[in-house]
Amino acid sequence: MNISAATTDPDKTGNELKAQRFQMLADIARELSGEVVFPTYFDAVLRLRKVLNDPNQSVANIAHAVLAEPLISAKLLHLANSVAYNPEGKNIVDLKSAIVRLGLSVVHTAALSIVMTQLMRAKGMAEFADTTHSLWEHSIQTAAAAHVLARENSRINCDEAMLAGLIHDLGAFYMLYRASQYDELRHRPDTIKYLIVQWHESIGVSLLNALGLPEEIVEATIDHDHLRNQPSTIRTLSDVIYVANMLSGGHIEWVMQDQSGTSDAITQLEQQYCNLRPAIDALATELRGSLK
Structure with missing residues (x-):
């Protein structure tokens, strides 16, 4: 996925645009502090x-x-x-x-x-088509990787891992949906990306809790885009989602662009789990056809 956060984008300095970005975050914060209003x-x-x-x-x-x-x-x-x-x-x-x-x-x-x-x-999401498509492809790939990684560890439920992988970026999807409600943000889709970088994980946790997902799944999605020490052996569902997310590319380069060592970390994981790549890609193809 080729998503680059153009830090020199002049649209980001417009007062009206700043106001709408602030308003969107304020509206989301108000929802998350009470009863979350879903589509x-x-x-x-x-x-x-x-x-x-x-x-x-x-x-x-x-x-x-x-x-x-x-x-x-x-x-x-x-x-x-x-x-x-x-x-x-x-x-x-x-x-x-x-x-x-x-x-x-x-x-x-x-x-x-x-x-x-x-x-x-959803209505108004057309302007975000490229971003949502890439996020969905990343979600599918992460779900497949999580299932295959969990299959290698008998203590972790494969189906639970696949579910966690599928919805680990729900916060990003929801932020795009909320952005579609504001004219300035909808017509300038690139300007919303850096907000997603900062907020999609915490918003995602609140959404998953509101949906009643098991606590273990919710906890496994926390800080999934933050570099951590490479787990030599996968022991927890959180390890599965972190590794699956890293192995699945997509928006990783975009989200993690300010974190040093990202490329090295992904390369190391790719080498460590290269034997699982054929199974991951095969399952992703299967999921892509059955869940679309």
Whole structure:
């Protein structure tokens, strides 16, 4: 992804533009201090989350709840019959069987992926198309890398890792959505990037908490774009997301441009996990087709 924060961009010095950037951050801060207001299509995930988090719900009841969201239903059936989850080629046609095959974590992941793609297509987001597309590609690649890395460690749940990888940059997506509500920011998409660099991680943590994601997943996304000592062995979900994020390129160079040693750190990780690259790329291709 070729995103460069043009520090000499004259648009960044305009008083009107500064005012709108400040207003956007103030509005987000107000939301995060109270009840977070999501775009309407987050409602489906919030409703589904309540059902998935209820231990007394049967698979039949979960399937009934999912059926209320036709787009999610179609995605789950498609995903359940994909090579990743159906290597023997035994296709299923009912939602209940799809949920059993996928597991509840994957159902939640698929639902969130739909929300994120809907977020990219929201009214006013066209001006941010290049940025959102690159962020989505990075998210897919990170999800695949997280799944493969977790598979190498029996103590870490692969599906949980894939979900964490998919949504680790949700804060950036949400900031772009909020920026689309302001004319000056929408028509000058490059000027919002440095705000995302500074704020997307903390905003993302607040959003994930509001969505009711497990504490372990939320904690794993904290400071994922900040250089740290290279883990010689992956032991935690946080290690998985950090390494997966670094291995997935995309906006890393943009977000981490002011951190010295970034290139060396990524090169070292690439060398350390080069044997996993074919599996990561294959899974990313599979996810790209089933979650789009």
